[in-house]
Amino acid sequence: MHSIGQRALGALLLTSLAACGSGNGGTPGAGAFDGALTFDPAKYTTINVTIDGAQVPVRWYKEVCYVAKPVAASATQATLMGTSTTIANTQCGYQSMNIFVPESSSASQDTALYFAVNNGGWFASYIKASVTDGASYDSATSNVAAALKAGYVYIDVATRSRGMTAADGSWAGKAPAPVVDAKAAIRYLRLNDVLMPGSANRIVVNGTSGGGGLSSVIGASGNSADYLPYLAAIGAAGIDANGRSTLRDDVLAINAYCPITDLGNADLAYEWLYTTLGTRAAVGRNPNPTGSAQLAAKFPAYQAGLRLSNGSGAALTAENMLAQIRQEVIHSAEVYMAGGGTIPNLGENMTFTAGGMGGPATTVTYVNDWLTVDNAARKVVSIDMTKYLKFVATQATLKAAPAFDQTGLTVTASSGESNLFGTSAQKYSNFTEYGWDNNDVHGDGIGYDDTGITASRYFSLATTPVLNQVRLINPMAYIGTGTDTAPYWYVRHGTRDRDTAFTVSINLTRALQADPKVQEVNYRLAWNQPHAGNYDVPEAMAWIAATLKAAAARGL
Incomplete structure (x- = not known):
């Protein structure tokens, strides 16, 4: 001092x-x-x-x-x-x-x-x-x-x-x-x-x-x-x-x-997650089936290209990603029960507060048709992933495809994050190949329909800032490189969060775990939480206190 x-x-x-x-x-x-x-x-x-x-x-x-x-x-x-x-x-x-x-x-x-x-x-x-x-x-x-x-x-x-x-x-x-x-x-x-x-x-x-x-x-x-x-x-x-x-x-x-995060690939992850087990069809929310299928089909190659581990030494791929999500959901439920929480069993009613950031809160009752637990033993007996993803998609309406690069596509009738990209003279710019090539709002100056230039060509132009903008806000572009990545991480993602795919936070934390500069990654899907934050104040603050103590011991 x-x-x-x-x-x-x-x-x-x-x-x-x-x-x-x-x-x-x-x-x-x-x-x-x-x-x-x-x-x-x-x-x-x-x-x-x-x-x-x-x-x-x-x-x-x-x-x-x-x-x-x-x-x-x-x-x-x-x-x-x-x-x-x-x-x-x-x-x-x-x-x-x-x-x-x-x-x-x-x-x-x-x-x-x-x-x-x-x-x-x-x-x-x-x-x-x-x-x-x-x-x-x-x-x-x-x-x-x-x-x-x-x-x-x-x-x-x-x-x-x-x-x-x-x-x-x-x-x-x-x-x-x-x-x-x-x-x-x-x-x-x-x-x-x-x-x-x-x-x-x-x-x-x-x-x-x-x-x-x-x-x-x-x-x-x-x-x-x-x-x-x-x-x-x-x-x-x-x-x-x-x-x-x-x-x-x-x-x-x-x-x-x-x-x-990882906005350049978030649309792929979202469509893969909510189509691989037929979730969109199950909840009747698939206004763009062709686009959804095209985006989902690109996810396996993207996932393989990350070269991440599943935590057991094997590669984390599209083939075993659902198993990773299942494992994380089970862990979330068991941590909740170990802390004294009780989870309604199969066939019983689950009650939760719907509505996340910025939306009105309402109490919703849902019949548990996807999770079997033993509360006495504090263990998950079984989980039906098809019905679980349907549950997630039921508590909040799925975004239309594409989920994030939406502006300029009439099929979505929404805006997404597209206005984060482009020049300061542009209200927005599509930032993915799919968004650019399928923009159908004539007169916005964006997309193949107005420019006659495909995304692969447009994004390669020296005067186009978009791909560099995508990289500069993506942590995945920096983890494991020569940057000074923070050594301590606490990441939470709610088990009821449909705003972004679970794969995004899993990939983020798996990449961090592989970075030798990172000392600790405390990651969990937060039980029964929507798209929200700071719902676990005592736990998060205890982690911060322990982190500061560990950092001091290391001379940081």
Whole structure:
């Protein structure tokens, strides 16, 4: 731990280096914009919250802009739910962070930084404040409360992403903007580590859905040079006048829920999962059977190309992927029973709360026709995978094919993640071969129908950013490479989650397990959970505490 004297000396040194490095040339080890990004430790407001009945004073550093050249935003912005909203901070509201420091940790430079990204569905995340003056929280159910009670610095991070419009009318959130912004925020924390409470070497990233995907690529791509030009363009900390990095942007741990990731191949995985046992037909949800079949047929080759292991030394392929999913569902149920939970047996009613992120919650009763358990022995006796997948597809309507690259295809009548891709002048771009070649909305300037250019040719053009954008937000492109992948991972994916295929999180975690830089992968399908996150606060926080202890033992 730093003494007060060491801390003051470090702050003075940092300020001096930043000032010297703020000019065109800078000095060795200083970023070109560092001088404009010095944290002010005195600029906070004290608020009071109640956690588990006890009053906790918290220092709030409000809307700290983490870049020197933020992208000015339009005052009116679209939301994930299809409505619009008016934002107050058009200057830096998508590139700033709210920092909450429990007063008890204000003098500590060792406590963890709980870095929360809030990008549902990969949508742009305007600045939010999860801690409200005068509010009461329960640390057993609120990750915010649990983090503050543990003495962690809680950080709400805003980032540009899909749907965000700039003041000049351009689409400023195109990939890899959310990753670049998150890395810029991490670099700001590293630059100002001696000035701020907490340790920038102990960053734990938390995110759900698109935020889970963002968390995953942040964790996988630590210190990759691929992002440096983008970081320089927004005036991020630790980028010198020649575009070289002078700071790190790797993190210690990832706490990700239902990660929507590997978007370039997510349509293949989704169609394979929900057609291999006839699920689409069984639930009467197959508006595009030809496209669904075409996409599903490409999954086996894609899966084989990943060269992953199934955990028993054999290759993880399309032939044994269902067995992997079955194994994970059984493990989920048995962990739930071991913790004291009771599962209705075959023929009995299951009751659960339907509706996930952004949707209304309703109580649903479903006859268990797929799982036989022995609650006394806390064991699963048998599972019918055909009926299980039908159950998953019944509790929430399956997405039309293609599930993610949907915009511009009238068969889907939806939007998906297509507006995360393309140039800043394009509202969206199809980002897969199927989406591009089957775009049938005339006049959008996208697809073979408007351009006369096939996807294989268009994506190969030097002026086309799409394939590189897909790679830059995909953790699978970085795991096992020369990047500094986070050593600790906690990944959860609900057993009732139909938003993305179970294969995506399984592949992610199997790739992580094969990476020698990764120390631990704590993965599980979360029993009876939909597309949601932070439903297991005590378990997740216990894991974070153990991780911090293990990291300290390793000198991290």
